[in-house]
Amino acid sequence: MAMNKTRRTAIIFSSIAVLMFGFGFALVPLYNVFCDVTGLNGKITGSSSALINNEVDRSRNITVQFIATGNENLPWDFYPVIKEIKIHPGEMSRVEYFAQNNSDKDMVVQAIPSITPGSAAKFLKKTECFCFTQQVLKKGASMRMPVLFYLDNDLDQNINTITLSYTLFDLTEKQGESHDKP
Amino acid sequence: MEYANPWQRIMRWVTTTNHKDIGTLYLMLSLVMLFIGGGMALIIRGELFMPGQQFIDPSFYNQMITLHGLIMVFGVIMPAFVGLANWQIPMMIGAPDMALPRMNNWSFWILPFAFTILISTLFMNGPAPNFGWTFYAPLSTTYGPPSTDFFIFAVHLMGLSSIMGAINIIATILNLRAPGMRMMKLPIFVWSWLITAFLLIAVMPVLAGAVTMMLTDRHFGTSFFNAAGGGDPLLFQHIFWFFGHPEVYIMILPAFGVVSQIIPTFSRKKLFGYGSMVAAIAVIAFLSFLVWAHHMFVSGISLGAELFFMYSTMLIAVPTGVKVFNWVTTMFRGSLSFETPMLFAVGFVVLFTIGGLSGLMLSIVPADFQYHDTYFVVAHFHYVLVPGALFGILAGVYFWIPKWTGHMYNEAMGKWHFWLSVIGVNVTFFPMHFLGLAGMPRRVPDYALQFTDFNMVATVGAVIFGFSQLLFLVNIIKTIRGGKPATDEVWEGAEGLEWTIPSPAPYHTFQTPPEVR
Amino acid sequence: MALRGLFKKLTFIVGGFCFFPALYAESALNMPRGVTPVSRDIFDLHMLIFWVCVVIGIIVFAIMLYAIIFHRKSRGYKAAKFHDHITVELAWVIVPFIILVLMAIPASKVLIKMNDTNHTDQTVKITGYQWKWRYDYLKEDIGFFSNLSTPQAQIQGKEPKGPYYLLEVDKPLVLPIKQKIRLLVTSNDVIHSWWVPQLGVKRDAVPGFIHESWVYIDEPGIYRGQCTELCGINHGFMPVVVEALTQADYDKWITGHKQQAQQAQPDKTWTKEELMTLGEKSYGTYCAVCHQVNGEGMGDIYPALKKSKIALGPIKKHIDLVLHGVQGTAMQGFIDQLTDDELAAIITFERNAWGNDTGDAVQPSDIRKLRKGDES
Structure with a gap:
């Protein structure tokens, strides 16, 4: 009698342990959903948004700053061509980043976007961005990479400055390996 | 027991399924680890005695703080409480043994291997794990030394051991209680362990998940924590602290239990507010799942999250306060005497309260922007873990060792141990509050000149505290070997099933369940 | 009773300890x-x-x-x-x-x-590196690294320690007072944390992500802080120093800094002694944290330079390594961090110190040539 009860308890709690192990992994997509909804950490989705015909709200002026960082002393020149623009919500804008590979080999990079303040992240909609795909540059080559975006009219009234940052990560060595995007 | 040869003597311990043997093994492992982890602490304090590089380089320093943390958390505090649980829970609820004796053997014997692997990283080519016991990505993933993989394996083993131990404890408490031992009659120590075991089962797998993700990030091309592949280093911190905060309570709840046994005994008065004590433990355990991001206030989480986690963290002060007030009220108008277990329990209440109050200060987010990752935090968590968890263990050992060995420990030596420990702990950790407020970051191998005085004081305290633990070692060995015989009841105010059996407790107890009135 | 008496004495001593400092x-x-x-x-x-x-x-x-x-x-x-x-x-x-x-x-x-970062007057980007900070003034187009300037000899106890031991840098972050300044914090490698107690600002620098904070300084002065997130071996050796100036002084500093950056470096030929003097100083600031003052390195990650194949081998390879670093190791490229003079001096120093008596003298013009070749 007691033995059966014990076995049942053991099985139940072992299952809970296994479930919690799975829960640890489930936290990854949960976190991403949570970030999308709340803009926690300024994390934004890497996919493009459809262009919605927004009415341009001319009563508001929003400053958008552009920032560039090369991770791990990336031997590239990487900077926004224009560092700052003032736009109205609903207005489509196009900016460019300049990139030049100064190393002596061909390289593959991935740009990772980040937005601050985090609560603005879900209102900055990109219809085209060089961060959607990996970028390849031959040694010594350079290019200008475009970003097309607009600000959603629902952007929080308190926000008047937004910073859009890109960090370039070198994927040259990882190229060819599979990339699981959690 | 008689043995034909030494091999049999060893095999008895390797193959034992007796809860008392396994309890002893856990406690012995913990004792050995205490001196290893403590030795590391003294190396750290030695290096910090004066500004400038003294005798270890910054690389070795980082390895020391990492291993000191890991060993103290997983090798000292947790096994010691599991050891106490193994010894005491069957005797306190009138069970003949743990519910799953063979699994009990396994859950202990995994641990020596786990710690051998962990400590062996020190002797490998390249540095041992050097990213702090919190092993934040990407320092531990992309930038981790090769030995990190051994560390991951060791953590997996420790997690497995804890989960098995926890399942065993839950199965024992739920199924093997003596007739009449209703849940609301359980000694508080048993209650605290039941809830702790739930916490263990809920969060140790999450830790295992976190280190598994680290492993695949390091070797199999995933990007859970690497921004380059769409991951997020802050996700690691969220997962880690989802484990890490309940872990803090895993280390302190059993100490609450021990102290709640000892204070009524030496006050010769029933525990005040038994029901609210149980409720407080349960509420603390529940809230511990809702406060994890208070370790991440400066990491750039949103305002809404900061407000939520500030309020939930402050809320934990309420049930914790209930416990402290209940202990004080238990003592109030009792008939107090101060044997060593009671001294440690009273020391626990006072010093843990200090640590709890500094925790309340840390919960205020704007202030936490100044406290975060400074020595103020080091002072806070050492106050809750050393005179908190560790004093709880020491109190429990002094309290129950007469029952285990049949001998009284040396009371005078126990008192010396207590007073030297209390002085050592406070001289070590109290100045750290000042250091943190004045601006000394934690985990630095060297510091600016204005921090010199308090660091010197702290090192002196650490030496006092460290060496006074030798008294404990001597006292235990002497008690095991002999000493004044203990009565069955041992303590005048003792209540509970464990005091009804002879001292020393026979190898098998409660083969026929006792009747609880 | 004896015990109680002893306890009294001990409290006295402990109390004395606490108040003595x-x-x-x-x-x-x-x-x-x-x-x-x-x-x-x-x-x-x-x-x-x-x-x-x-x-x-x-x-x-x-x-x-x-x-x-x-x-x-x-x-x-x-x-x-x-x-x-x-x-x-x-x-x-x-x-x-x-x-x-x-x-x-x-x-x-x-x-x-x-959390209200709106209506700021200007923005400074702060980037954490293993183990230094970089500051970029977005409005002014100024950017520079800020390294610990405490000499290794003080850390090793071979020289008396200065008053700002471990809290001093070669180039502090200069900010104007009475302006609301937005700080954008990010990292180049692992997580760092930028903290100045006097300013009440602490913010983690996370690689790939940007977080913000702001500061409004009331009084001119020099405010010191440190990195507060464990970021590797030299976590304790990357201080933050902020120099707050009045608006007039700040404007002067900006103009001066821009002029300095534009000044063409004269193509003068340095003597070996000059190179060695500057080299020893710069080596101490930028290289000695890992490779040590005595050039013997630390363990396997930071190889010795004394009698090393690189320092005694071909000059071009040595220069290339210092300029671009070695991928997959802790050695980073210094091409964007140091001037030609400093690079030439450091390499000359490494090739002649600790018994590496190659007798070579690398001129800033040699570095300049390689830099140019790089861009073509």
Whole structure:
């Protein structure tokens, strides 16, 4: 009698342990959903948004700053061509980043976007961005990479400055390996 | 027991399924680890005695703080409480043994291997794990030394051991209680362990998940924590602290239990507010799942999250306060005497309260922007873990060792141990509050000149505290070997099933369940 | 009795220990009040919660002490029987709860204020590197690295330590007072944390992500802080120094800094002695943290330069390695961090110090040539 009860308890709690192990992994997509909804950490989705015909709200002026960082002393020149623009919500804008590979080999990079303040992240909609795909540059080559975006009219009234940052990560060595995007 | 040869003597311990043997093994492992982890602490304090590089380089320093943390958390505090649980829970609820004796053997014997692997990283080519016991990505993933993989394996083993131990404890408490031992009659120590075991089962797998993700990030091309592949280093911190905060309570709840046994005994008065004590433990355990991001206030989480986690963290002060007030009220108008277990329990209440109050200060987010990752935090968590968890263990050992060995420990030596420990702990950790407020970051191998005085004081305290633990070692060995015989009841105010059996407790107890009135 | 007497003596000694250091002016006991509105708000909150804790502590410990002294068995005190009291138990749930709510109100107000990064006058980007900081002024197009300037000899105890030991840098972050400055914090490698206690700002630098904070400094002065997130071996050696100037001085600094950057470096030929002098100094700042002052390195990660294949081998390879670093190792490229003069001097120094007597002298013009070749 007691033995059966014990076995049942053991099985139940072992299952809970296994479930919690799975829960640890489930936290990854949960976190991403949570970030999308709340803009926690300024994390934004890497996919493009459809262009919605927004009415341009001319009563508001929003400053958008552009920032560039090369991770791990990336031997590239990487900077926004224009560092700052003032736009109205609903207005489509196009900016460019300049990139030049100064190393002596061909390289593959991935740009990772980040937005601050985090609560603005879900209102900055990109219809085209060089961060959607990996970028390849031959040694010594350079290019200008475009970003097309607009600000959603629902952007929080308190926000008047937004910073859009890109960090370039070198994927040259990882190229060819599979990339699981959690 | 008689043995034909030494091999049999060893095999008895390797193959034992007796809860008392396994309890002893856990406690012995913990004792050995205490001196290893403590030795590391003294190396750290030695290096910090004066500004400038003294005798270890910054690389070795980082390895020391990492291993000191890991060993103290997983090798000292947790096994010691599991050891106490193994010894005491069957005797306190009138069970003949743990519910799953063979699994009990396994859950202990995994641990020596786990710690051998962990400590062996020190002797490998390249540095041992050097990213702090919190092993934040990407320092531990992309930038981790090769030995990190051994560390991951060791953590997996420790997690497995804890989960098995926890399942065993839950199965024992739920199924093997003596007739009449209703849940609301359980000694508080048993209650605290039941809830702790739930916490263990809920969060140790999450830790295992976190280190598994680290492993695949390091070797199999995933990007859970690497921004380059769409991951997020802050996700690691969220997962880690989802484990890490309940872990803090895993280390302190059993100490609450021990102290709640000892204070009524030496006050010769029933525990005040038994029901609210149980409720407080349960509420603390529940809230511990809702406060994890208070370790991440400066990491750039949103305002809404900061407000939520500030309020939930402050809320934990309420049930914790209930416990402290209940202990004080238990003592109030009792008939107090101060044997060593009671001294440690009273020391626990006072010093843990200090640590709890500094925790309340840390919960205020704007202030936490100044406290975060400074020595103020080091002072806070050492106050809750050393005179908190560790004093709880020491109190429990002094309290129950007469029952285990049949001998009284040396009371005078126990008192010396207590007073030297209390002085050592406070001289070590109290100045750290000042250091943190004045601006000394934690985990630095060297510091600016204005921090010199308090660091010197702290090192002196650490030496006092460290060496006074030798008294404990001597006292235990002497008690095991002999000493004044203990009565069955041992303590005048003792209540509970464990005091009804002879001292020393026979190898098998409660083969026929006792009747609880 | 003897024990109690001893205890008294010990308390006296411990008490003495705790107050003894307060005699020195430089040992602070409390958080600095700081020089920004936020840091002062934080300080006030800190003191408020501190006194709340002290009062709670005193009440609890006083009751306990009373019981310890008067309700002892040795005094013949008989234990009372009570063990439950619903009103009392409810009271100590409700009273602390009210105290906490009262605490949460001002704390939330300050927190909301700290998160208001709107209407700033200018933006500075702060990037954490293993193990230094980089500051970029977005408006002014100025950017530079800020390295620890405490010589290794002081750390190793071969020289007396200066007053700002480990809290001094070669180029501080210069900010104007009375301006709301937005700080954007990110990282180049692992997580760092940028902290200046006097400014009440602490923000983690996370690779790939950008987070913001702001600062409004009231008084000119030099404010020092440190990296507070474990970021590897030299975590303790990457201080933050902020120099706050009046608007006029700040404008002067900006103009001066721009002129300096534009000044063409004359193509002069340096003597080997000049190179060695500058080389030793620059090596101490940029290289010695890992490769050590004696050039013997640290373990396997930081190889020795003394008698090394690189330092004794072909010059071009040596220069290339210093300029671009070695991928997959801790050796980073210094091409964007140091001037031609410094690079030439460091390489000359490495090739001639510690018995590496190659006799080579690398000229800044040699570096310049390679730099140019790089860009073609």
